[in-house]
Every structure is written in C-alpha cells, then in structure tokens.
Amino acid sequence: MSGASGDVRACYERLARWLESTPADLLSSRRRQAELLFRRIGITFAVYGDKEATERLIPFDILPRILSRSEWDRLERGLIQRVRALNMFLADVYGAREILRAGVVPTDLVYRNPGYRPEMAGRRVPHDVYVHIAGIDVIRVDEEDFYVLEDNARTPSGVSYMLENREVMMRLFPELFSMHRVAPVENYPDSLLATLRSVAPPGAAGDPTAVLLTPGQFNSAYYEHSFLADKLGVELVEGRDLFVADDVVFMRTTEGPRRVDVIYRRIDDDFLDPLAFRPDSALGVPGLMQAYQAGAVTLCNAVGTGVADDKAIYTYMPEVVRFYLGEEPILKNVPTWRCREPEALAYVLDHLDELVVKEVNGSGGYGMLVGPHAARAEIEAFRAKLTRDPDNFIAQPTLSLSTVPTSFDSGVAPRHVDLRPFVLCGSDGVRVVPGGLTRVAMKEGSLVVNSSQGGGTKDTWVLDDPEG
Amino acid sequence: MLSRTADNLYWLARYMERADYLARVVDVTRRIAHLPRAYGGQASEWDSALISSGAEETFAETGRTADESAVICFLTFDERNPSSIRNCMELARTNARAVRTALTHEMWESINSGWLEIRRFDARRNADGLLSAEDLTAFLDLVKQVSTQFDGSAYRNMLRNDAYWFSRLGLYIERADNTARILDVKYHVLLPEVETVGGSLDYFQWTSILRAVSALTAYHWVYRQSIKPWLVADLLILRPEMPRSLISCYENISRFLDQIGKAYGRQGLAQRQSRQLYARLEQARIDGIFQAGLHEFITGFIEDNNRIGGRIAEQYLV
Numbered sequence: 010m011s012g013a014s015g016d017v018r019a020c021y022e023r024l025a026r027w028l029e030s031t032p033a034d035l036l037s038s039r040r041r042q043a044e045l046l047f048r049r050i051g052i053t054f055a056v057y058g059d060k061e062a063t064e065r066l067i068p069f070d071i072l073p074r075i076l077s078r079s080e081w082d083r084l085e086r087g088l089i090q091r092v093r094a095l096n097m098f099l100a101d102v103y104g105a106r107e108i109l110r111a112g113v114v115p116t117d118l119v120y121r122n123p124g125y126r127p128e129m130a131g132r133r134v135p136h137d138v139y140v141h142i143a144g145i146d147v148i149r150v151d152e153e154d155f156y157v158l159e160d161n162a163r164t165p166s167g168v169s170y171m172l173e174n175r176e177v178m179m180r181l182f183p184e185l186f187s188m189h190r191v192a193p194v195e196n197y198p199d200s201l202l203a204t205l206r207s208v209a210p211p212g213a214a215g216d217p218t219a220v221l222l223t224p225g226q227f228n229s230a231y232y233e234h235s236f237l238a239d240k241l242g243v244e245l246v247e248g249r250d251l252f253v254a255d256d257v258v259f260m261r262t263t264e265g266p267r268r269v270d271v272i273y274r275r276i277d278d279d280f281l282d283p284l285a286f287r288p289d290s291a292l293g294v295p296g297l298m299q300a301y302q303a304g305a306v307t308l309c310n311a312v313g314t315g316v317a318d319d320k321a322i323y324t325y326m327p328e329v330v331r332f333y334l335g336e337e338p339i340l341k342n343v344p345t346w347r348c349r350e351p352e353a354l355a356y357v358l359d360h361l362d363e364l365v366v367k368e369v370n371g372s373g374g375y376g377m378l379v380g381p382h383a384a385r386a387e388i389e390a391f392r393a394k395l396t397r398d399p400d401n402f403i404a405q406p407t408l409s410l411s412t413v414p415t416s417f418d419s420g421v422a423p424r425h426v427d428l429r430p431f432v433l434c435g436s437d438g439v440r441v442v443p444g445g446l447t448r449v450a451m452k453e454g455s456l457v458v459n460s461s462q463g464g465g466t467k468d469t470w471v472l473d474d475p476e477g
Numbered sequence: 478m479l480s481r482t483a484d485n486l487y488w489l490a491r492y493m494e495r496a497d498y499l500a501r502v503v504d505v506t507r508r509i510a511h512l513p514r515a516y517g518g519q520a521s522e523w524d525s526a527l528i529s530s531g532a533e534e535t536f537a538e539t540g541r542t543a544d545e546s547a548v549i550c551f552l553t554f555d556e557r558n559p560s561s562i563r564n565c566m567e568l569a570r571t572n573a574r575a576v577r578t579a580l581t582h583e584m585w586e587s588i589n590s591g592w593l594e595i596r597r598f599d600a601r602r603n604a605d606g607l608l609s610a611e612d613l614t615a616f617l618d619l620v621k622q623v624s625t626q627f628d629g630s631a632y633r634n635m636l637r638n639d640a641y642w643f644s645r646l647g648l649y650i651e652r653a654d655n656t657a658r659i660l661d662v663k664y665h666v667l668l669p670e671v672e673t674v675g676g677s678l679d680y681f682q683w684t685s686i687l688r689a690v691s692a693l694t695a696y697h698w699v700y701r702q703s704i705k706p707w708l709v710a711d712l713l714i715l716r717p718e719m720p721r722s723l724i725s726c727y728e729n730i731s732r733f734l735d736q737i738g739k740a741y742g743r744q745g746l747a748q749r750q751s752r753q754l755y756a757r758l759e760q761a762r763i764d765g766i767f768q769a770g771l772h773e774f775i776t777g778f779i780e781d782n783n784r785i786g787g788r789i790a791e792q793y794l795v
Contacts, residue, residue: 048593049586226574239578250479261480263639263793264741 010414010423012152020077020472023188028072028414028421036416039181040071046177068465069174071181074413074426074447078192081443081471084147084155084430087339089439090330092143092432095162095317097333099139102316103129113332114325122322123370124163124315126278128285132302135210136436139311142201142273143432144168144446147340150408156341158427160326162318163310164275167446167466168431169233172197172240174468175444190473192443198240200433200440201273205241207435208307209270217270220244220260222251224276224292234275241273248276253296256303271307278312320369320403321347344406348399357404358395361388364404365456366395379456381407410456413467415449425450427458428469443471482576483643484794489572490631490647493588496565497624498655500617501689502526503552503562507613509685510545516681523548529662529689532558550606553616554599562620566595579640583630591623639740642733643793649733650786653726654779656713659689661775667706668771683709690721710771711763723778727755730785737793747788754781 010021017025047066076084101108102119103126109116119125144165146158175194179186202219209217223234225247238245250260251269259266274281280290285298300306316322322329324345330338346353346364357364366378378391395402412423430445447467448458458464506526523543527533532551535558541547554563570592577585598616602608608616628648635641660667666682683704687693692712699716700708716722731751738744766774 049590226571231574235574235577244479244482245578246479247481250481261795263478263480263483263643263737 010412018152020075020080024073024075024185024414027185027188033420036071036421037418040416043069043071043177043181046180047173067170068451068463069177070415070424070449070451070465070467071178072414072416072421073178073185073468073470074428074449075189075470075472077472081192083339085441085443087155088145088430088432088441090334090336090339091145091157091160091326092140092434092439094326094330094333095140095143095160096138096434098329099162099311099314099317100133100137101333103132103313108329108332111332113328114322118321118325119316122316122319124278124313124317124319126313126316128298128302129311129313134311135304135307136208138208138434138436139314140317141204141208141309141311141434143434144429145340145432146427146429148343148408148427149411154341156343156408157323157326158343159320160318160323161429162314163277165429165431166230166233166275167429167448168197169236170466171431171444171446171469173236174446174466178468189470192471192473194442194444197431197442198237200442201237202241202243203437204433204435204440205243205271205273205309207437208309210304210307212305213270214268218243218268219271219273220246220251220269222246222248222272222274222276222294224248224280228275230275237273243273248291248293251294251297253294253300256296256300256305258294258297258300258306269306271309273309278315281308281312320345320367321349324403343408346404348395348402348404353404354395354399357402358392361392363407365407366391366402366404369401369403379407382455407456413447413449415451415467422453424453425456425458426467444469478579478639480794482579483639484790485572485576486579486640486644487647487789487794489569489576490644491651492565492569492572493624493627494648494651495560495655496562496569496620498652498689499530499552499560499562499565500620501691502530502659503549503613504617505685505689507545507549508688509681512681525662526552529659530560531658532560535559546605546607549613553608553613554602554606563595563599566592566620566623581630581634583634584627587623587626587630591619591626594619594623639737642737645733646730646789649726649729650782650789652721653723653730653782656690656721656723656726657775657779657782659686660710660713661772661779664771664775667710668767679706680704686713692719692721695719707763707767710766714766714774715758715761715763724755724758727751727758731755734789745788745792747785747792750781750788751785754778754785 010017010025012018044066047069098108108114109119140162142165144161144167146161147155148158149155171194205219206217219241220243221234221238221241223231223245225231228234235245244260246260252259252261258269258272260269276292279287280292282293282295282297283290284295286293298312301308301312324342324347327338327342330336346357348354348357357366361378362380364380366380368376378388380388383391410425410427413426414421415424426447426449428445428447430441433440447469449465449467450456450458451463451465503526506522510522523545524533526548527536527543530552536543536548536551539551539557551558552561555561556564558564570588573580573585573588598608598612598619601612631641631644635644663682663686666679683706684693686709687696690713696704696709696712699712699718712719712722714723717724717728719725734748734751738748
C-alpha cells in the first residue's frame with residue numbers, strides 16, 4: 010500500500026483514512042458477515058486429497074486491493090500485448106513454425122512438451138484464435154512495473170471470485186463505494202458470451218449455440234462452472250450430455266438433440282475425448298476431436314494451448330513478444346534460471362536457500378521449493394530431485410512482492426498479494442474488464458497465494474478517478 | 478433444456494417431497510404409538526411406518542426389531558437406508574447442486590442452509606444414533622420447513638417454463654405415491670365393516686392418516702362432521718380441493734404434462750396415460766371404490782403412477 014518512501018500511495022489514501030476512523034470490532038463483524046454470505050451462497054472450493062473438507066471456503070479478506078486508472082491502463086496494454094503474442098505463438102507452433110526455424114525457442118521445448126498436441130499440427134482453428142480466455146498472473150515489486158509470474162492459457166479459473174467478491178463487498182461496505190469511483194466488473198459475463206459467439210465456426214447458424222462443458226460437480230471449480238453458465242445463460246453440460254453424429258456435436262435435450270457450435274470447456278485436453286486422448290476418461294465426449302478437426306465446433310480454449318503456458322516456454326516470452334510484434338514487452342518476466350542450462354543449474358544449486366524453484370509443469374503451488382522458508386532437510390531433498398532431472402525445473406529469486414493491508418482478528422497487517430486479470434480474445438477483438446482476482450497469502454511472511462495452500466482472495470478495485 | 482437437467486429437477490423435487498412425507502410419518506407414528514393401548518396405541522405402528530415409507534425390506538436386512546428407536550433411527554439418519562430423511566435431503570442437494578443454474582437463488586439457499594442445519598443435527602446424535610426427543614421434534618419441524626420454503630420459493634420465483642414443469646411433475650408423482658402408500662398400509666381400518674357402534678378404537682388411526690398428509694383440519698372444513706373412515710378415503714382419493722389427494726395430484730400431473738407437450742409441440746404416452754388416470758379418478762365415486770375393493774384400487778393406482786413416472790423418464794429425462 011505504501012511507496013518506497015513509506016508514504017501511503019494516492020489511491021489508498023481514502024481507504025487508509027477510513028481504516029483509521031473505523032473501530033476494530035466493526036471490521037470483525039463485517040468479516041463474519043462476509044463469511045456467512047459466502048457460505049450461504051455456497052461458493053466453496055474443493056481441495057483434492059482433503060476428505061474432511063470437500064467443500065471449503067476460500068478465505069476472503071474484506072479490505073480491497075486498489076489500483077489507479079493509470080496503473081491499470083498500462084497493465085491492460087501489457088496484457089493485450091502478451092495475449093496477442095501467445096495466440097501468434099500457438100498459430101505458428103502448430104502452423105509454419107517460423108519461431109522454431111529462427112532458433113528463438115528451442116525445438117525440443119515444444120515437441121517434447123507434454124502440452125504439445127501433435128493432433129493439432131498443420132490444422133487451423135476457427136478465426137486463428139487459440140487462447141480465448143487467458144488468466145495472466147502478475148505481481149509487482151516496485152512502483153513502476155508489473156511482472157508476469159505465470160501465463161494461464163488452458164482453463165484458467167477464479168473469475169467467479171472476482172465477480173462474487175465484488176457483490177459481497179458492495180453489500181458489506183456501501184460507504185466505501187460511495188467514497189471511491191470503482192470501475193465495475195459485472196459486465197464480464199457479457200464480454201465472455203460475446204467472445205464465445207464471435208468464434209463460432211464459419212458454418213454455424215446466425216445464432217450460434219454455446220455451452221459450458223464441466224467435468225461435473227465433484228470438480229474443485231464446479232461452483233465457478235455453474236455460476237458462469239448461469240450468468241452467460243448457456244447450458245452447463247457434462248460429457249454425457251453431448252454426443253457426436255456425422256462429425257457434428259449435439260446435446261441431449263428434453264426436445265431431442267440440439268446442435269452445439271461453441272464449447273467453453275473447463276476440462277483438460279487429456280479428458281476431452283476418450284477416442285483421441287485418454288481412453289479411460291469418462292468425462293469427455295467420444296468423437297469430439299474428430300468433429301473439432303472437421304471444423305464443426307469451436308473449443309475454447311483450443312486444444313494444445315498448454316504448450317504456450319508452461320514454465321519453460323514462459324522464460325522465452327519476452328523474446329516471443331519481440332519476435333511476433335516487434336515491440337518491447339510492456340510486462341516484464343521475473344528473472345528466471347533455466348535449470349536445463351548447465352551454468353544456470355550450477356548457480357541454482359549454490360543458492361537453493363534464496364530461490365524459489367518450480368517444476369516446469371507443476372501448478373497450484375504443488376511441487377515447489379521456497380528456499381528462504383524451507384527447512385534444511387527439505388532443501389536437500391529438493392537438491393536430489395533437481396540434480397536427477399534438471400530439465401524439469403526453473404528457479405526464480407524470491408521477490409519482495411507488494412503487500413496490501415489485510416484484516417485479521419488481531420488487527421490489520423500487511424500480506425503479500427498477486428493479481429490474475431482475465432483477458433478475453435475473440436474474432437472481434439480483445440476484451441479485459443478492469444479488475445481481476447487478487448490472491449493473498451494469509452500467513453505472515455508467506456509468498457504462496459494458491460488457494461490449495463491456504464491462500465485467500467480480495468476484491469480488486471480500479472479507481473476511475475483518484476480525485477472523484 | 479438438457480435431459481439431465483430435467484432429470485435432476487424432477488428428482489430434486491421428489492426427494493424433497495419424500496423427506497417431507499417421512500418427517501410427517503415419523504411425527505404421526507410417534508404420536509399414535511405413545512397412546513394408551515385402550516386408544517389403539519400399539520407397537521406395531523412402527524411396522525406400519527416402515528411399510529408406508531417403502532423401507533420394510535431394507536430395514537429387515539439390518540436384522541433389528543422394529544421398535545421405536547430402531548425405526549426412528551432408520552427413517553431419519555441411517556446410512557443403510559437409501560431413503561432416510563438425511564439421505565433424501567442429501568440427494569436433493571446433490572441434484573440441486575447439479576442444476577444450480579436452473580434454480581432460483583432462494584431455492585438453492587433454502588436447500589443449502591437446510592442441509593447445513595441437518596448436518597448439525599446429525600452430529601448431535603447419541604451412541605445409539607438417536608436424537609433427544611426434543612431435538613427430534615425440532616429436526617422434523619426443520620425438514621417440513623425446508624421443504625415448504627423450497628416449494629414456496631419455486632412457486633413464487635421460478636419462470637413458468639419446462640424447468641418449473643419438470644420439477645412440479647417430480648413433486649406430484651412422489652406425492653401421489655406417498656398418499657397412496659399411507660392409504661395402502663391403513664386401508665383395513667378404513668373398511669366400513671371394521672367400524673363398531675359407539676365410537677371406534679380406530680378413531681386415532683383415522684386422524685393419524687389425516688395428520689400424515691396434513692389434512693386433519695381440511696377434513697373438518699370439507700365435511701363438517703365427525704371423522705368417518707369412508708370420508709377419510711374420499712378426501713384423500715377423490716377430493717380435488719385437497720392438495721394431497723390422488724385426484725389433485727393427477728390434475729396437476731396432467732396439466733404440467735400438457736404444458737410440456739404444448740411447448741415442445743409433441744405429445745406422448747406420458748400425456749395419454751396420465752389423462753386416462755385422471756379421467757378414471759374424476760368418474761369414480763367412493764362407494765364404488767369400496768365395492769370393487771379399496772385395497773385393489775390403491776395397489777392398482779400405485780402401479781399406474783409408477784408406470785407414468787417411467788413414461789416421463791423415457792420421454793424426457795434420458
């Protein structure tokens with residue numbers, strides 16, 4: 010919240026003054042009300058491997074994270090640039106492969122990447138859009154710049170929290186909203202629907218039918234799937250609700266089969282079609298890939314986008330942006346050591362107690378080492394893993410992530426945050442709503458914000474007019 | 478709409494209605510079983526409770542005697558009973574969760590917060606799996622309240638489209654089954670020859686039937702006379718103004734099936750058979766039913782109702 014000099018930054022001034030004049034017990038009672046609201050709405054989150062708490066609330070912090078309009082504008086330009094580059098990269102990797110021939114990205118990082126789908130090579134997707142919905146995780150370490158921590162180009166989740174957090178905040182703190190001009194985020198579902206409809210296959214009817222494909226109610230993000238389907242006004246389907254006949258996808262309805270043109274799928278590639286991918290998947294739709302390849306249906310995001318968002322490709326993103334757009338990246342990359350390179354590996358092994366080491370294909374905060382917070386034995390165990398398979402790891406410095414005031418029973422204290430804005434990419438342009446999901450590490454000093462590891466969320470405000 | 482969504486809505490309503498009915502059966506049975514023997518109080522009431530809940534076979538598998546605590550435990554919380562109140566509420570919630578987008582906010586909230594309450598009761602059971610008498614009353618009230626709230630918010634807030642119609646179909650098919658079952662279990666006390674001159678021991682049996690379908694007050698309003706067994710049967714079978722009567726259920730089932738048929742531009746066996754059953758009920762008179770055999774009439778009805786439920790499933794839900 011404060012700048013390098015220790016002064017409260019302008020966009021936080023009003024919040025700071027309000028906090029000073031607000032008694033602690035009011036904050037406590039609002040915090041309890043928030044918890045009650047979330048529980049009643051039923052926003053829960055399942056944690057894999059946690060039997061007791063198959064339905065758990067993600068901790069919500071009632072103090073907003075605030076960005077000024079000028080900060081946001083710069084971030085938005087950077088996000089649009091980044092997502093354009095991601096889409097061009099994917100079209101290239103599955104098409105002309107110019108970036109590989111130019112030697113900008115090593116060939117084996119693409120072809121041996123578990124996210125690479127040979128089935129997609131040499132095929133075009135409708136309107137050449139691969140990543141329709143992207144969640145770009147950013148952090149800031151100083152007043153100037155945002156750094157990208159991770160690109161999520163497969164099935165990024167969390168947007169329901171962005172929307173519900175705002176609803177709950179507006180119910181709990183009307184006085185704060187009257188003191189601030191907060192840019193609305195409620196038009197996200199409309200933008201998403203417009204994006205989905207814009208990418209319907211060229212042969213689809215004038216009024217294309219979109220559906221949201223979920224793995225089902227035991228998936229950890231099921232709440233979000235049903236929430237979004239509702240807001241979009243589209244059917245929430247499971248694999249068994251769809252079938253393919255003559256390369257056309259239909260859903261089973263009470264009035265008989267109905268053609269489906271666009272599938273917003275929240276199922277990983279592996280599970281989409283038991284005939285094309287994992288034969289043991291009961292979640293998918295037999296024949297879906299063939300219909301997709303025949304151009305009869307659009308999948309959002311496209312199959313094979315995983316090749317662009319893993320942590321190894323990530324390290325090349327600044328070069329990728331320059332290669333396709335001829336521009337300097339607006340969003341920086343966190344400096345990263347690629348352990349596949351011998352000098353980098355030597356450095357990482359020497360500095361394990363200072364670095365964050367991540368698996369190239371890991372996600373959700375699993376399988377990572379946070380050096381400064383790890384016990385000796387943990388570091389040594391990780392050293393063995395790393396030496397055995399260096400290609401599978403990258404390392405980054407522990408950054409001094411920005412902190413934001415966070416409310417606890419014991420009072421207000423700073424906690425580290427990151428931000429996931431959502432970028433929508435259709436055939437008719439790129440849409441970004443001003444805001445995103447702010448994740449906060451609820452434990453003091455912790456840098457891990459993943460919800461599966463005890464992280465929480467905050468509402469994210471973009472202030473339209475700092476004077477307003 | 479998706480067939481699976483229609484299926485979830487249909488079963489959601491059925492499980493809600495069944496939970497509500499079971500709560501009433503437990504309540505009423507407790508009441509009559511506690512009467513002195515001279516007023517008809519018998520331990521065998523708990524057998525009847527099992528039969529009218531369709532749970533006698535699964536209960537027999539537990540090897541327990543059908544006494545009060547065993548049956549209450551079985552009907553309220555037992556995991557071995559797929560149709561215990563707790564399981565019905567859980568299944569209702571599972572179905573609701575699968576179709577959140579088709580429910581109104583209030584409907585979901587009533588189920589979800591009801592379910593959280595029920596889990597709190599579940600945790601308060603003693604070593605024998607029983608709630609204290611006081612908690613049991615509160616629990617049964619809660620179940621009735623949740624189903625009323627759910628039903629009320631559906632009625633008040635849902636769009637009148639196929640989602641509403643399928644959910645209503647589930648409710649009325651289940652309700653028809655429940656009313657028919659309680660009549661089937663108790664038909665022997667409704668037969669005229671059982672009545673003895675100068676007040677009957679069966680008086681409390683009759684009132685308990687009425688209570689189980691919350692029709693005791695309604696009886697007095699409709700007939701304005703003391704309780705006669707053939708009038709109890711008349712009320713529960715043939716009175717269209719009685720919302721749990723078989724005829725009222727079928728008036729609704731036929732109407733909602735008609736609306737679905739009209740909206741989809743197609744009629745099927747479900748529409749035809751429900752209209753036939755409704756017409757049969759409209760033409761029936763209670764003395765005719767008694768002459769032909771109350772028991773035969775009721776068992777025939779239960780079969781027809783099941784068949785129509787099956788037709789609805791074939792036509793729309795798979």
